[in-house]
Every structure is written in structure tokens, then in C-alpha cells.
Amino acid sequence: MEQILQYSLSGIATGAIYALIGIGFSIIYNATGIINFAQGEFVMLGGILTFFFLDILQFPLWGAIILAVTGATLCGLLFERLAIRPLAKATPINLVIVTIGGSILIRGLAMLIWGKDTHSVPSFSGDNPIAIGSATLLPQHLWIMGITLAVICLNKYFFYHTINGKAMRACAYNPRAAGLVGIDVKRMVLLSFVISSAMGSLAGIIIAPLTMTAYDVGVMLGLKGFCAAIIGGMSTGMSVVVGGLLLGVLESLGAGLISSGYKDAIAFIILLLILFIRPQGLFGKAETERV
Amino acid sequence: MGHRLLSYLLAAVFMLSGASAFAAPTIKIGALFSVTGPAAFLGEPERNTAVMVVDQINKAGGIKGKKIELIVYDTNGDATKAKQLVNKLIKNDKVSAIIGPSTTGESMAIINDVEKAGVPLISCAAGIKITEPVKKWVFKTAQNDSLAVARIYEYLQKNRLNKVAILTVSDGFGQSGREQLKAQAKKYGISVVSDDTYGPKDTDMSPQLTKIRGSKAQALICWGTNPGPAVVAKNARQLGLKMPVFMSHGVSSKKFIQLAGDAAEGLKLPSGKVIVADLLPASDPQKKSLMAFVNDYKKHYRAEGDHFGGHAWDAVMLLKGAIERGGDTPAAIRDQLEKTRQFHGIGGTFTFTSQDHAGLGKDAFVLVEVKNKDWVIVK
Numbered sequence: 001m002e003q004i005l006q007y008s009l010s011g012i013a014t015g016a017i018y019a020l021i022g023i024g025f026s027i028i029y030n031a032t033g034i035i036n037f038a039q040g041e042f043v044m045l046g047g048i049l050t051f052f053f054l055d056i057l058q059f060p061l062w063g064a065i066i067l068a069v070t071g072a073t074l075c076g077l078l079f080e081r082l083a084i085r086p087l088a089k090a091t092p093i094n095l096v097i098v099t100i101g102g103s104i105l106i107r108g109l110a111m112l113i114w115g116k117d118t119h120s121v122p123s124f125s126g127d128n129p130i131a132i133g134s135a136t137l138l139p140q141h142l143w144i145m146g147i148t149l150a151v152i153c154l155n156k157y158f159f160y161h162t163i164n165g166k167a168m169r170a171c172a173y174n175p176r177a178a179g180l181v182g183i184d185v186k187r188m189v190l191l192s193f194v195i196s197s198a199m200g201s202l203a204g205i206i207i208a209p210l211t212m213t214a215y216d217v218g219v220m221l222g223l224k225g226f227c228a229a230i231i232g233g234m235s236t237g238m239s240v241v242v243g244g245l246l247l248g249v250l251e252s253l254g255a256g257l258i259s260s261g262y263k264d265a266i267a268f269i270i271l272l273l274i275l276f277i278r279p280q281g282l283f284g285k286a287e288t289e290r291v
Numbered sequence: 292m293g294h295r296l297l298s299y300l301l302a303a304v305f306m307l308s309g310a311s312a313f314a315a316p317t318i319k320i321g322a323l324f325s326v327t328g329p330a331a332f333l334g335e336p337e338r339n340t341a342v343m344v345v346d347q348i349n350k351a352g353g354i355k356g357k358k359i360e361l362i363v364y365d366t367n368g369d370a371t372k373a374k375q376l377v378n379k380l381i382k383n384d385k386v387s388a389i390i391g392p393s394t395t396g397e398s399m400a401i402i403n404d405v406e407k408a409g410v411p412l413i414s415c416a417a418g419i420k421i422t423e424p425v426k427k428w429v430f431k432t433a434q435n436d437s438l439a440v441a442r443i444y445e446y447l448q449k450n451r452l453n454k455v456a457i458l459t460v461s462d463g464f465g466q467s468g469r470e471q472l473k474a475q476a477k478k479y480g481i482s483v484v485s486d487d488t489y490g491p492k493d494t495d496m497s498p499q500l501t502k503i504r505g506s507k508a509q510a511l512i513c514w515g516t517n518p519g520p521a522v523v524a525k526n527a528r529q530l531g532l533k534m535p536v537f538m539s540h541g542v543s544s545k546k547f548i549q550l551a552g553d554a555a556e557g558l559k560l561p562s563g564k565v566i567v568a569d570l571l572p573a574s575d576p577q578k579k580s581l582m583a584f585v586n587d588y589k590k591h592y593r594a595e596g597d598h599f600g601g602h603a604w605d606a607v608m609l610l611k612g613a614i615e616r617g618g619d620t621p622a623a624i625r626d627q628l629e630k631t632r633q634f635h636g637i638g639g640t641f642t643f644t645s646q647d648h649a650g651l652g653k654d655a656f657v658l659v660e661v662k663n664k665d666w667v668i669v670k
Binding site: 002003006007010011013014116117118119120122127129131136137138207210211212214216217219220221251252253255256257259260261263264 | 331332461487488489490492493494495497498499501502504505517518521522525528529530531546549550551552553554
């Protein structure tokens with residue numbers, strides 16, 4: 001039973017990543033009403049750009065990380081400008097399909113530029129395991145948990161204490177009314193893409209030392225992040241974080257205690273159950289106006 | 292103007308005569324490799340090697356005075372495409388023999404076609420079912436998984452480690468390994484006490500390893516291709532797994548050491564001899580072929596020759612031997628291939644018989660260990 005601690009700790013570390021990706025989904029959903037299925041590709045870009053700046057252009061680690069976040073954010077910005085904004089009159093389903101197309105395009109370009117090989121990225125501070133009771137963690141796991149926590153706090157501050165954050169929340173409630181009181185809704189949509197691509201790339205960067213990176217890592221991570229967002233009811237706050245952690249821990253426990261063959265199945269069974277039973281999310285109150 | 296016209300005419304005449312000079316009888320050999328697509332890491336070195344070796348043979352005067360004409364088609368790793376292209380090779384190009392395809396799926400798809408047409412095929416894929424049961428016209432050069440498993444189990448038996456945990460990837464390669472690991476265990480007095488899998492794209496295997504750490508296993512065998520085993524190595528190091536860890540021949544490339552970094556130190560795995568060619572004793576019968584292949588490949592392509600290129604090297608050289616002994620009709624090539632004895636190639640020492648079209652023994656693999664980011668041979 002002492003293994004439970006290890007399963008949980010591993011699960012929390014993975015879950016923190018799912019949470020970061022999940023919040024990215026929620027931010028765009030709240031600003032635009034669409035699910036951005038290219039979210040996973042920004043995660044991939046974060047990891048692979050870090051590799052690119054670090055290994056090929058020989059930047060120091062911190063420089064590479066900053067450049068990678070900047071690069072991925074720029075991609076997010078371009079994506080909104082070139083693929084989302086021109087379709088102003090499109091229905092949400094059109095936009096969702098555009099994001100799927102965008103994700104295939106980004107993945108394909110990454111494959112052409114960086115090849116099909118997997119690349120490794122060094123840990124931020126060594127690989128010597130840290131013992132916690134009978135369980136062990138890597139310093140990188142602490143980085144993951146720390147950075148996730150910091151990002152969530154910043155996120156909270158942004159949405160509740162800054163004028164832009166409040167404006168974005170207003171757009172989420174009612175874009176038309178927000179427009180009427182003078183909020184530039186289009187700018188808020190752009191901002192939502194910028195924030196979520198930055199967060200996605202950050203998630204990709206902090207997990208890359210553990211999982212390595214390749215042009216196609218974004219697909220699965222994106223889907224898991226999407227599960228976390230659904231469990232948390234597409235909010236931008238704590239419930240998605242809890243959703244992500246829950247998913248990570250359940251996956252880890254399931255793989256350890258039941259069977260490793262069902263690891264991915266667990267995530268998607270939870271996703272389906274939530275969609276069937278509590279489509280408003282595990283913690284959300286049923287809202288009638290948001291279908 | 293008149294001069295220019297005349298020179299064009301002359302050029303045309305020269306070209307025509309040149310073409311007829313080259314139309315001396317050649318031996319046509321077809322090749323199907325997945326040069327692009329998901330299996331490009333197999334097909335590309337195979338194509339490169341085949342082109343290189345055929346060039347060398349032709350420069351040295353061909354086989355019995357006849358040049359080889361190599362016709363290479365890219366299958367994209369797609370079995371349907373392989374089937375179309377094999378028919379093109381047989382019907383349009385009228386080749387005497389075919390090498391490739393790169394993957395087991397493609398090889399299985401075209402077996403019927405070559406059997407019906409009566410054209411010898413030397414597959415470069417590893418699947419055991421390609422040559423088992425034996426098909427009259429089909430041979431292969433890649434080593435069977437069963438030989439790699441036998442190599443590990445032999446070592447375990449010698450070191451009295453008889454309880455193993457296996458962790459295999461849930462794709463074709465891992466499944467075949469898992470079957471072999473379970474089937475052969477008994478023969479070596481080994482019991483599999485923990486049997487887990489992971490997905491090819493999984494990013495964290497610590498739950499499986501935590502379970503294995505808590506089991507009675509004395510050794511861990513992980514069966515997969517990059518990047519999964521590198522993640523397993525990292526997770527194992529994180530969890531402080533004390534038992535010796537074995538990998539499969541699926542990761543016997545420098546890329547694995549690069550991915551796993553420090554976590555690769557001390558891992559053991561069965562491997563073809565290419566990656567340790569320079570470490571082999573001079574008494575090794577394969578040494579000469581191996582060094583020739585490794586050096587030539589480096590000179591031609593400025594890259595390390597690998598096992599996959601080796602499969603194509605073996606295929607071309609086996610054909611060369613057969614044609615030298617018999618002749619270049621498909622039937623003669625087939626009969627002579629089957630009579631190949633003790634051919635020291637890259638993948639191992641081949642001896643084909645009418646019951647064995649894979650031709651290799653356990654000595655095709657050596658057990659290697661990662662030390663200081665490089666390979667050493669485990670005695």
C-alpha cells in the first residue's frame with residue numbers, strides 16, 4: 001500500500017500538466033465559445049522550440065525557454081489572425097474544424113522543420129531523485145508543480161484584478177453586451193489565444209525534460225488537457241486544476257492497481273461519463289443559458 | 292545556325308549510340324523500401340545501402356560480367372502500395388529478384404504475388420511469420436525477435452535471475468516481444484512475475500514501474516522502440532529501481548543513449564553487431580563484412596551505418612552470391628539462395644535450408660551494456 005503514495009505523486013505531477021493545458025482550452029472557450037483543438041500543438045511547440053533554441057542555436061536554458069514561449073505565443077497570435085479572425089461570421093462548428101485543420105498544419109510544419117525524431121531536453125536542475133517517504137520525485141516534478149501553481153495564481157490575479165481580465169470575463173458572459181459597453185471583443189479574442197498559447201507552450205516546456213519531445217506529442221497531451229477542462233466545466237479557475245489533478249491521479253492509480261493497458265481508457269471513460277452525467281462539469285451548477 | 296544544328300545532330304547521334312552501348316544485358320533487381328512515411332527510419336538507410344552496394348558491385352565489373360540494374364520504388368510504408376509496386380516490378384520491369392519491403396505488414400501483403408509469379412523475395416522486415424511457415428520464394432535477412440529474447444534469457448539463466456518483470460509497448464513490436472518473452476521463459480527456468488504494457492505515446496511509466504518495484508521480480512525487461520524505453524529508463528532511475536534493466540534490440544542505436552542520457556548507464560540489451568563492429572574480436576567471422584559496411588556507409592552518406600541498412604546489405608550480397616553460383620534466372624537464384632551456407636553478413640551468419648528461410652542463429656545477437664554513453668560487449 002506504500003505504493004499508493006508514489007502513484008499519487010506521479011499522478012499529481014502529470015495532472016498539473018493536464019491542468020495547465022486544460023486552462024488554455026477554457027480561456028479560449030470562454031472568450032470565443034469554441035474548443036481550440038490546436039491547443040495541444042502549442043504544447044508541442046513549447047517543447048520542441050526549447051530543444052531548437054537550446055541544442056541547435058546553443059542558447060542557455062533560460063534564454064531558450066523565454067524564446068520558446070515567445071515563439072509559441074507568436075504562433076498563437078498568427079493562428080488567431082490568419083485562421084480565426086477572417087471567419088468572423090462562421091458558426092462555432094466551422095471554427096472548431098478550422099482549429100483541427102490548424103493543428104494538422106502546425107504538426108506537419110513541425111515535422112518538416114525538425115524531423116520525425118524524438119528529441120531530449122535537459123532537466124532544469126539535475127536528475128537526482130528526492131525521496132518523500134517511500135516515494136521518490138525528481139526536481140523537475142517540483143518545477144512542474146511550482147510553475148503550475150504560479151501560473152494559476154497569476155491567472156486568477158489577471159482575471160479578477162486587472163481591467164483586461166475583467167473585460168475578458170465580461171466577453172465570456174455576454175459578448176454582445178460587452179461590446180455595447182465599449183469592450184473591444186475582437187481584441188479580447190486575440191488576447192485569449194495569446195494567453196492560452198503561452199500557457200500551453202509553458203506546459204510543453206516544463207514536461208519536456210521528463211517525456212522528451214517530438215512533432216506529434218501534442219495530440220495526446222491536448223486530448224488529456226481537454227478532458228481536464230471538461231471535468232472542470234470549462235472554467236478558468238480552480239475547478240479545471242482539480243480536474244487535471246484528478247485525471248492524473250486516477251490514471252496513475254488505474255495503471256498501477258488495475259492494469260496499465262487501461263491507462264488512456266480511464267481518461268476517456270471519465271470524459272464520457274462527465275459529458276453524459278454532468279455536462280456542466282464536476283463542480284459546476286447547471287446553467288441554462290450555456291448549451 | 293548551320294553549325295549549331297549540326298552539333299545538335301551530332302549530339303543526338305552520340306546519345307543514341309551511347310544508349311545502345313549501355314544496353315548490354317543487365318541483371319534487373321527490384322527493391323521496395325518505405326523511404327518516406329512512418330517507417331522511413333527503416334526504408335531510408337535500406338535504400339541508401341542497397342544503392343551503395345549495387346554501385347560498388349557494378350564498379351568492380353558486375354556479376355560475371357553483367358551489371359546490376361537496381362529498380363527502387365518507395366512504398367510509403369503502405370501495404371496496398373507495396374502490392375501495386377510489386378506487380379509493377381514483376382510484370383513491367385521483369386526483375387529477376389526483389390529485395391524489401393521494410394515492414395512485416397508490407398512483406399506479408401506481397402508474399403502471394405511473388406509466390407505466384409515465381410520471383411525470389413528477400414524481405415528486410417523482422418516478423419517471424421514472413422518465413423514461418425516456409426514459403427518457397429520468400430527469404431528474409433532481419434533477425435527474429437525470438438533470438439533477441441533467447442540472448443537475454445541465456446544471460447539471466449547464467450546469472451541465476453529467474454523472476455522477471457516484463458514491460459512491453461502496446462504495438463506490433465511490443466506484442467511480438469511479449470509473446471516471445473512469455474513463450475520462451477519456461478525453457479530457461481524463468482517465471483514472468485509481472486506483465487505490464489505501456490502505450491507507444493505514453494509519457495510517464497512510473498505507475499507500472501512502481502508496481503514492478505513492489506513485485507518479486509529480480510530483473511526488468513522492457514520491450515519497445517524509441518522513445519518509450521528512454522522514458523522507462525528515466526522513470527526507473529527516478530524510482531531508484533535496484534534490479535538490472537534489460538531493453539530490446541529495438542533501441543540499439545546511439546539515439547537511445549542520447550534520449551535517456553545518464554539514465555541509460557548500466558542498461559543491457561541484445562543487439563546486432565553493427566553498433567559494436569569495432570569492438571568485436573578479430574576472430575569474429577562477421578568482422579570483415581561489418582567493418583566494410585560501416586566504413587563504406589560513413590564515406591558515402593556521412594552517417595553511421597545501422598542495422599536496417601545492414602538488412603539491405605545482406606539482401607544484396609546474398610543475391611550476388613546466389614547469382615555467382617547459379618545464374619540470373621529467378622528460379623536459379625532461388626535454388627542457390629537456399630543453398631547459402633555460412634554467409635557472414637551484417638545481421639549474422641546466414642545458412643538457409645529448405646526448412647529455414649530466415650537463416651540466423653542466436654549468435655546474430657550480442658549482449659551489450661551502456662557504459663560512459665557508449666556500448667561495451669557483455670561477456
